[in-house]
Amino acid sequence: MRTVGADQKRALASLLLRVDRKTSAPLHAQIDQALRARILAGAVKPGTRLPSSRTLAAELGVARTTVLLALDALQAEGYLVAAPRSGVRVAPELPEQGFAPAPVGTARAPSAPPRLSRAARALVGLGTGAPRLGAAPRPFRPGLPALDLFPIALWSRLVARAQSRASARLLEGGDPTGHPGLRQAISEHVVAARGARCTPEQVFVTAGTQQAFEEVLRLVVDPGDPVWLEDPGYLGARRAVLGAGARAVPVPVDDEGLDVEAGVRRAPRARLVILAPSHQYPLGVTLSLGRRMALLRWAEAERAMILEDDYDSEFRHRGRPLTALQGLDDAGRVLYVGTFSKTMFPGLRLGYVVVPPALVDVFGAARASLPAPASALEQAALATFMDEGHFARHLRRMRGVYRERAEALLDTLRSRCGGVLEPSPCDTGMQLCAMLPRGVSDLVVRDRAARAGIEVAPLSDYRLTRGGRGGLVFGFGAIRPAAIRTGVESLARALHSA
Amino acid sequence: MRTVGADQKRALASLLLRVDRKTSAPLHAQIDQALRARILAGAVKPGTRLPSSRTLAAELGVARTTVLLALDALQAEGYLVAAPRSGVRVAPELPEQGFAPAPVGTARAPSAPPRLSRAARALVGLGTGAPRLGAAPRPFRPGLPALDLFPIALWSRLVARAQSRASARLLEGGDPTGHPGLRQAISEHVVAARGARCTPEQVFVTAGTQQAFEEVLRLVVDPGDPVWLEDPGYLGARRAVLGAGARAVPVPVDDEGLDVEAGVRRAPRARLVILAPSHQYPLGVTLSLGRRMALLRWAEAERAMILEDDYDSEFRHRGRPLTALQGLDDAGRVLYVGTFSKTMFPGLRLGYVVVPPALVDVFGAARASLPAPASALEQAALATFMDEGHFARHLRRMRGVYRERAEALLDTLRSRCGGVLEPSPCDTGMQLCAMLPRGVSDLVVRDRAARAGIEVAPLSDYRLTRGGRGGLVFGFGAIRPAAIRTGVESLARALHSA
Numbered sequence: 001m002r003t004v005g006a007d008q009k010r011a012l013a014s015l016l017l018r019v020d021r022k023t024s025a026p027l028h029a030q031i032d033q034a035l036r037a038r039i040l041a042g043a044v045k046p047g048t049r050l051p052s053s054r055t056l057a058a059e060l061g062v063a064r065t066t067v068l069l070a071l072d073a074l075q076a077e078g079y080l081v082a083a084p085r086s087g088v089r090v091a092p093e094l095p096e097q098g099f100a101p102a103p104v105g106t107a108r109a110p111s112a113p114p115r116l117s118r119a120a121r122a123l124v125g126l127g128t129g130a131p132r133l134g135a136a137p138r139p140f141r142p143g144l145p146a147l148d149l150f151p152i153a154l155w156s157r158l159v160a161r162a163q164s165r166a167s168a169r170l171l172e173g174g175d176p177t178g179h180p181g182l183r184q185a186i187s188e189h190v191v192a193a194r195g196a197r198c199t200p201e202q203v204f205v206t207a208g209t210q211q212a213f214e215e216v217l218r219l220v221v222d223p224g225d226p227v228w229l230e231d232p233g234y235l236g237a238r239r240a241v242l243g244a245g246a247r248a249v250p251v252p253v254d255d256e257g258l259d260v261e262a263g264v265r266r267a268p269r270a271r272l273v274i275l276a277p278s279h280q281y282p283l284g285v286t287l288s289l290g291r292r293m294a295l296l297r298w299a300e301a302e303r304a305m306i307l308e309d310d311y312d313s314e315f316r317h318r319g320r321p322l323t324a325l326q327g328l329d330d331a332g333r334v335l336y337v338g339t340f341s342k343t344m345f346p347g348l349r350l351g352y353v354v355v356p357p358a359l360v361d362v363f364g365a366a367r368a369s370l371p372a373p374a375s376a377l378e379q380a381a382l383a384t385f386m387d388e389g390h391f392a393r394h395l396r397r398m399r400g401v402y403r404e405r406a407e408a409l410l411d412t413l414r415s416r417c418g419g420v421l422e423p424s425p426c427d428t429g430m431q432l433c434a435m436l437p438r439g440v441s442d443l444v445v446r447d448r449a450a451r452a453g454i455e456v457a458p459l460s461d462y463r464l465t466r467g468g469r470g471g472l473v474f475g476f477g478a479i480r481p482a483a484i485r486t487g488v489e490s491l492a493r494a495l496h497s498a
Numbered sequence: 499m500r501t502v503g504a505d506q507k508r509a510l511a512s513l514l515l516r517v518d519r520k521t522s523a524p525l526h527a528q529i530d531q532a533l534r535a536r537i538l539a540g541a542v543k544p545g546t547r548l549p550s551s552r553t554l555a556a557e558l559g560v561a562r563t564t565v566l567l568a569l570d571a572l573q574a575e576g577y578l579v580a581a582p583r584s585g586v587r588v589a590p591e592l593p594e595q596g597f598a599p600a601p602v603g604t605a606r607a608p609s610a611p612p613r614l615s616r617a618a619r620a621l622v623g624l625g626t627g628a629p630r631l632g633a634a635p636r637p638f639r640p641g642l643p644a645l646d647l648f649p650i651a652l653w654s655r656l657v658a659r660a661q662s663r664a665s666a667r668l669l670e671g672g673d674p675t676g677h678p679g680l681r682q683a684i685s686e687h688v689v690a691a692r693g694a695r696c697t698p699e700q701v702f703v704t705a706g707t708q709q710a711f712e713e714v715l716r717l718v719v720d721p722g723d724p725v726w727l728e729d730p731g732y733l734g735a736r737r738a739v740l741g742a743g744a745r746a747v748p749v750p751v752d753d754e755g756l757d758v759e760a761g762v763r764r765a766p767r768a769r770l771v772i773l774a775p776s777h778q779y780p781l782g783v784t785l786s787l788g789r790r791m792a793l794l795r796w797a798e799a800e801r802a803m804i805l806e807d808d809y810d811s812e813f814r815h816r817g818r819p820l821t822a823l824q825g826l827d828d829a830g831r832v833l834y835v836g837t838f839s840k841t842m843f844p845g846l847r848l849g850y851v852v853v854p855p856a857l858v859d860v861f862g863a864a865r866a867s868l869p870a871p872a873s874a875l876e877q878a879a880l881a882t883f884m885d886e887g888h889f890a891r892h893l894r895r896m897r898g899v900y901r902e903r904a905e906a907l908l909d910t911l912r913s914r915c916g917g918v919l920e921p922s923p924c925d926t927g928m929q930l931c932a933m934l935p936r937g938v939s940d941l942v943v944r945d946r947a948a949r950a951g952i953e954v955a956p957l958s959d960y961r962l963t964r965g966g967r968g969g970l971v972f973g974f975g976a977i978r979p980a981a982i983r984t985g986v987e988s989l990a991r992a993l994h995s996a
Contacts (some may be wrong), residue, residue: 023970029689036693040791040826073693104762111829113856115801120717123864146667156661159875163654171645173845190528195534207705207847210868214712218741221617223721243716245743283952293538298575303613328538347671347874349705352877358611366621366741369733370708375873376845377657453950467632489790 006237027062028069034071039079039090048090050080071481081483087252120131122242126235138455140409140486142282142431142475145342145400154383155344172381173372177364178205178352179379184354185386186338193395195313196336197259198354204363207349207374209311209339213240216353217272218333220305220364221246226267229274230258232462234281236391237274246272250464253280254381258296273299273306276323278313282462282473292325299329302414307335312342312429317403319427332356340382342477343395344429350374350382402430408481409474409488422474430477433459436470442470452494454487525560526567533568536587537577546588546708548578582833636953638907640780640929644899645838652888653842653879660878668878671870675862676703676850679879683884684836684850689745691812691893692823694834696852702861704848705872707809707837711738714833714851715770717832717864718803719744724765727758727772730960732779732807735772738936744770748962751778755785758792771797771804775823776811780960780971785976790823798829810840810927812893815901817925831855838880840928840975841893850870900928906979907972907986915957919970928975931957933967940968943993950992952985970973 026231038044050056053071059063071088074080082088084103116124162170178182183203190196206212221227223245229237230252239249249270258275262443273295276285287295299306308325316322326336339351355363385391406426413423413434425432436442442458449456449472459471476484536542548554548669551569554761555562569586572578572680614622645693660668672960675681681701688694704710711734719725721743725926729748739746747768749761756773771793775785785793797804814820837849853861883889904924911932921932934940940956945956947970957969974982 008834020633024557026686029693029695032693032882033695036821037826037828111798111831112801114718114803114830114854116860117717117720119720120864123717124860126863126866144670147666150669152669156658159656159661160654163657168645171648171650171843171845172642173839173843173847188524191524195527196525197531202761207709207872208869211709219615219621220612222615222617223743239864239868245721251610289538300609303610305612323534328535330535332612333609341671341869345669345671346869347669349671349873357884362614362618362622365624366737368624370737371706371839372842372847374705375847375876378873380876 006042026072027060028066031067031070032058032073033063035074036079039074046092049086049400050088050090052087058460072182079118079395087333103179104431117245119243119245120419123239126239127243134397138453139479139483140367140474140476141455141478142457143346144475144478145345146398146405147477149398150345151390151394155385158381158390159377161483162377162384165380166372170376173376174379176367176372177243178203178373179376179383180434181387182379185383185391187354189386189391190324190336190338190354192328193267193392194310194336195327196354197327197329197354198336201360202354202357203368204353204355205351205379206351206353208341208351209309209337210236211241211373212337212339212353213237213274213307213309214243215363215366216307216337217241217244217246219359219362220335221271224472225271226269227272227274228258228267228270229464231464232282232459232468233274233464234276234311235462237307237309238464240436241274246463252284253283255285257285258295259289260291262300265300269302270304271418272304274309275306276309276311278322278476281309281311282433282457282459284424284426284428284429284432286322287325292328296325296329296331296333299333303336304333306333307337309337309360311337311339314343315399316401316428317399317406317426326354326369329356332358341393343398344382344385348378348382350378355424385413402477405430405481405484408484409476412485413474414487415493416488421496431473431475432440433471438469440470442472445472448494449491452490454491454494456491503575525558526564526571529558529560529565529568530548530571530892531831533572534577537572538907544590545589546890548567548582548586560975562572575650575894578676589936593672593720615743617741617743624737624740635979636951636972637977638972640955640971641844641929641975642973643843644903644975646720646976647896647899648843649888649892653883656879656882656888657875659716659873660882663878668874672872672877674678674865674868674870676701676871677881679881679885681850683881683889687851688822688824688834688836688852692834692836692889693807695825695827696834699858700852700855701762702851702853702865703877704849704851704872705817706839706849707807709735709835709871710835710849710851711735711772712741713861714803714805714835715739715742715744718833718861719769719856724767724770725770725772726756726761726765726768727962728774728778729962730780730889730957730966731772731962732774732809732908735805735807736962739772742964746962751783753780753783753826754789755783756980758789760950762796767800768802770802771895772807773804774807774809776820779809780929780931780955780957782922782924782926782930784820790826794823794827794829794831802831803833804831805835807835809835809837812841812927813897813900814902814926815897815924824852827854830856833857837942841889841896842880842883846876846880848876900975903928903974903977903979904930904983906982907974914986915993918993927975929971931969931971933957933969934971936967938968940970943968943970946992947989950988952989952992954989 003099021167057066075082077122079091080088081091182205183200186203187198190198214402217240221244224247226247226249227241228251229248230253238248249267252259255279293495310324326334336354340348410423413421421434423432426432442460446458459473519859551562551565555565573580577589579589597784609845613766680703681698685698688696715738721740723744724747725739725744726749727746728751736746747765750757755778791914822834824832836850838846874963908921910920921930924930940958944954955971957971
């Protein structure tokens with residue numbers, strides 16, 4: 001065995017510091033990187049002979065193969081040279097000639113941390129949302145549809161069919177505005193089911209709601225501009241506004257939905273309003289017709305835009321269908337955002353924006369020369385799913401399922417938690433909000449429920465401003481009626497035992 | 499047949515204006531919307547009796563079913579009421595009581611057009627990129643990999659397998675940072691193939707490169723901040739910078755890559771640099787080691803960040819592998835962006851950012867409570883594709899294919915266009931740039947080539963500033979050697995006949 005000189009030992013000692021068995025980076029890559037960094041920094045001089053791979057392996061406490069992998073890579077890149085009988089040395093000249101970094105001392109001063117944008121600081125300040133009770137959804141985690149009732153076998157066949165037709169076009173990804181057949185199907189759907197005014201040209205496919213929000217903010221709002229947000233409201237909307245560097249203006253929500261007059265008082269020149277007029281999240285109220293017309297008139301007068309987040313209105317359980325706000329808009333002020341996360345399943349990252357005719361060219365130009373907006377395969381499969389009527393059929397079926405679940409939840413909440421919780425009516429979608437008595441903290445109740453294995457979201461999590469009455473948000477889409485009843489029983493025991 | 503009063507005829511006349519057979523909106527939806535709008539505007543008064551559906555159909559020149567569909571919808575929503583023997587009337591009270599919009603005149607003043615953000619105006623100003631010769635790619639449209647050599651049958655099996663395992667978890671979409679197995683596989687890939695320093699926690703899956711750019715800009719750059727861009731450079735980077743409201747600072751590129759000293763002179767306090775150090779787009783040069791170290795030192799001193807766009811470096815045809823800039827970064831300044839558009843296929847919208855350890859929490863917090871970043875199905879299938887070694891095998895095979903195509907293109911360009919085109923060396927990827935003689939407009943040459951059925955991109959399309967020598971960018975990834983030779987022959991004839 002070749003002896004290791006003192007100089008080499010020192011070089012090695014500084015290398016060893018970097019080998020870390022706790023990270024998942026392979027050991028050979030760690031050795032490769034550490035040695036390369038030391039050579040570039042001048043800590044290991046050109047021409048230095050390295051110990052044998054066997055010695056290195058022993059010093060580092062790793063297998064010899066690990067060392068050989070690292071040395072081979074460095075040799076291939078020109079940092080090390082091997083000569084017969086004289087072993088491996090650091091290359092006399094570094095791979096790129098004419099570049100000799102100044103040697104650095106043994107201890108490297110730590111770098112200053114990266115600077116963050118104001119948007120990043122605001123987003124980090126939001127925290128990470130409600131804690132979850134493990135990965136499996138418990139009653140009543142909001143946001144999950146009845147995945148066990150999704151026609152997965154049929155969907156799989158359509159995916160396989162789209163895949164087997166995998167033309168060059170499918171692999172290429174297609175149009176930056178979205179799959180033409182899907183845009184057509186979406187346009188027909190929003191006209192028929194939501195009373196929207198829409199041609200396929202107005203439909204821009206996105207990889208989900210969040211991307212749609214970001215795109216709208218980018219194109220119609222400048223940094224620092226005020227944007228009305230419902231308070232309480234959907235957290236993703238707030239994230240998108242903060243991420244765009246715009247100013248979030250909280251506007252209260254009452255029984256008639258967003259308080260338009262309050263919005264006008266707080267930010268009369270807002271550039272954008274984000275709201276869910278058909279089924280406010282999380283309170284579940286509907287924007288009254290008076291407020292709808294007032295909002296549209298204000299937007300037209302101020303040249304403001306309205307982002308209508310119509311996330312689950314397909315699931316109207318009862319009563320006459322509510323037309324989308326977009327369908328009442330004569331002035332081209334409404335950008336209508338829809339998603340397939342609830343109507344299909346959340347793992348399908350597909351959504352869309354319907355833009356007013358005057359903005360079709362702008363949205364098109366902003367996407368020009370970019371790749372397709374979402375998975376080509378899933379866009380094609382969804383176009384077929386809609387074309388063949390499976391989508392409309394699935395919606396019809398789920399309306400009945402969610403009505404049954406909503407009734408089970410409302411009935412049990414009234415009979416078991418009547419003195420404590422005051423649930424709002426629920427005629428749409430898959431979640432509802434129940435108010436707590438004034439003065440009772442929903443965070444405390446949430447924690448108590450969690451200890452009983454029940455996952456509910458505190459209303460205060462959705463508030464942009466402090467104060468206001470506490471409440472609990474229940475998701476019931478993924479929970480069967482029997483489990484709904486058992487869950488409410490557990491919750492009631494937890495509430496009453498306190 | 500019921501007679502139609504003069505009053506009703508007037509109401510109808512104003513409705514008829516809106517029925518438009520050229521749009522794809524169904525006629526019944528148009529009638530529904532037009533009538534609803536007129537009722538809300540007070541143009542058709544509460545209590546007005548409508549003509550029979552038969553009369554309406556005749557007046558409008560549509561089928562009676564079409565009219566019935568529209569009337570049924572309005573009746574369901576409470577805008578119309580039907581009584582036995584007295585026909586259909588506008589509801590005496592509108593669906594929402596207490597709201598009576600002021601009647602408007604017959605001619606509605608056109609609304610002011612929507613306001614656009616500065617970012618939108620800048621993006622629209624970019625134009626829509628080079629015209630394309632139809633949908634099918636011709637030689638030599640840049641950016642397309644050899645899709646006919648992609649192992650589509652194998653991939654389809656893995657997609658089907660992931661789909662058949664479609665657990666609740668897959669349908670739910672999973673972690674907002676990405677599929678855990680895919681993050682692990684990406685981390686192993688960038689360490690082994692690109693010499694990056696990376697643990698799975700540092701990997702954030704995205705729906706492609708553009709989303710990765712947008713996310714990085716959102717979190718490390720404030721609106722108005724200067725960002726260095728390579729000039730000429732990748733157009734998508736410029737779109738992302740403009741979309742974020744940041745200031746694009748063009749930095750020239752020479753034989754050693756981005757001119758770091760010029761960048762420091764132009765914007766010494768830039769917050770971000772976006773570049774492709776391993777294979778500059780579209781010139782194809784490599785950032786020299788000296789420039790790499792100078793860039794990293796400057797970034798560390800100025801607390802600037804570097805976005806390394808490593809879009810095709812897996813396809814290094816020959817020579818020793820080049821380590822990613824990220825692998826040399828001791829100070830945590832590099833955000834490494836990779837994509838599967840080239841290594842797999844563009845229709846798969848999957849990419850990733852590897853963030854420095856100090857930014858893992860920030861990127862995580864910014865995504866907290868959001869849905870999964872991309873298709874759950876394709877993430878799962880790709881994780882398996884990588885785990886089982888198919889990805890590495892496909893890369894190895896494609897390296898040989900692209901080497902052969904690069905050689906065919908270079909050989910033919912030299913022998914057939916030697917006097918006119920001066921191709922740069924090509925040891926990586928699937929496109930190359932050939933310079934034109936000084937004074938020759940690449941736009942003119944592009945047009946002449948297009949008339950000969952050849953699609954090349956003019957270098958000036960990629961420039962951020964006017965001037966500079968003209969050149970042509972050739973994509974050869976999707977073109978077989980025989981077609982490459984034929985294509986260059988056609989191009990040569992077009993060039994020489996002028």
